[in-house]
Amino acid sequence: MEFLGDAVLQLVLTEALFELFPADARACSASGRRNPVKGVFLTTLARELGLDACLRLGTSEETSGGRTRPAALEDGFEALVGALYLDSDLATVRRIVRALYGPLPAASPDRTKPHPKGQLQEFVQPRHGNTALRYEVTQVEGADHAREYEVAAFLHARPLGTGRGPSKKLAEEAAARIALETLKAELRN
Numbered sequence: 001m002e003f004l005g006d007a008v009l010q011l012v013l014t015e016a017l018f019e020l021f022p023a024d025a026r027a028c029s030a031s032g033r034r035n036p037v038k039g040v041f042l043t044t045l046a047r048e049l050g051l052d053a054c055l056r057l058g059t060s061e062e063t064s065g066g067r068t069r070p071a072a073l074e075d076g077f078e079a080l081v082g083a084l085y086l087d088s089d090l091a092t093v094r095r096i097v098r099a100l101y102g103p104l105p106a107a108s109p110d111r112t113k114p115h116p117k118g119q120l121q122e123f124v125q126p127r128h129g130n131t132a133l134r135y136e137v138t139q140v141e142g143a144d145h146a147r148e149y150e151v152a153a154f155l156h157a158r159p160l161g162t163g164r165g166p167s168k169k170l171a172e173e174a175a176a177r178i179a180l181e182t183l184k185a186e187l188r189n
Contacts, residue, residue, distance in 0.1 A: 016101075
C-alpha cells in the first residue's frame with residue numbers, strides 16, 4: 001500500500017506544482033517534489049491525523065518506540081493514500097491530499113519557509129524527543145460557517161505559544177510559529 005500511496009502522492013503533488021508553476025520545470029522536478037512527499041512534512045501530517053495510534057506493529061517494534069518513528073509514520077501516511085486511491089478514485093484522493101497539504105507553495109522547497117509545525121518539530125525533536133510537542137484547542141468561537149479557533153502549543157506540559165485561525169490547522173501553525181520564536185529567543189538569552 002505504501003508503494004502505491006507514494007506513487008499517487010507524487011502524481012497529485014506534481015500536478016499541483018505544475019498548475020502553480022507551469023513555466024518552472026524545476027518546481028515540478030523530483031527534487032522539487034521530495035520535501036512535501038518525504039521527511040518531516042509527511043511525519044507531521046501523519047501525527048496530525050492520529051495515524052500513530054492506528055499503526056499495527058509487532059511486539060518488538062511497539063516496545064522500541066516504533067509508533068513514533070518518522071519512517072513508520074511516513075509509511076503509514078503513504079499506505080493511507082494508497083488505500084484511499086483503491087477505495088475511491090484519483091479525483092477524491094487529489095481533493096483530500098490537497099486539503100491536507102494546504103497551500104502548496106509553502107510545502108514546496110525553494111519557494112517559501114517550510115511548514116511552521118515541521119520547523120518546530122525539527123527544532124524540538126533532537127533536544128526533547130518525538131513526542132514532546134502537542135497542540136490543544138483552547139477556544140472555539142463563531143457560528144458554524146465562521147469558526148475561529150485558538151490553539152496552544154505545548155512542550156511537554158509547558159505552554160510555548162498560542163495561535164488563532166479559521167481552522168484548527170491554521171491556528172496550530174500560528175501557535176507553532178510563536179512557539180518556535182519563543183524557543184529561539186530563549187537560546188539567544
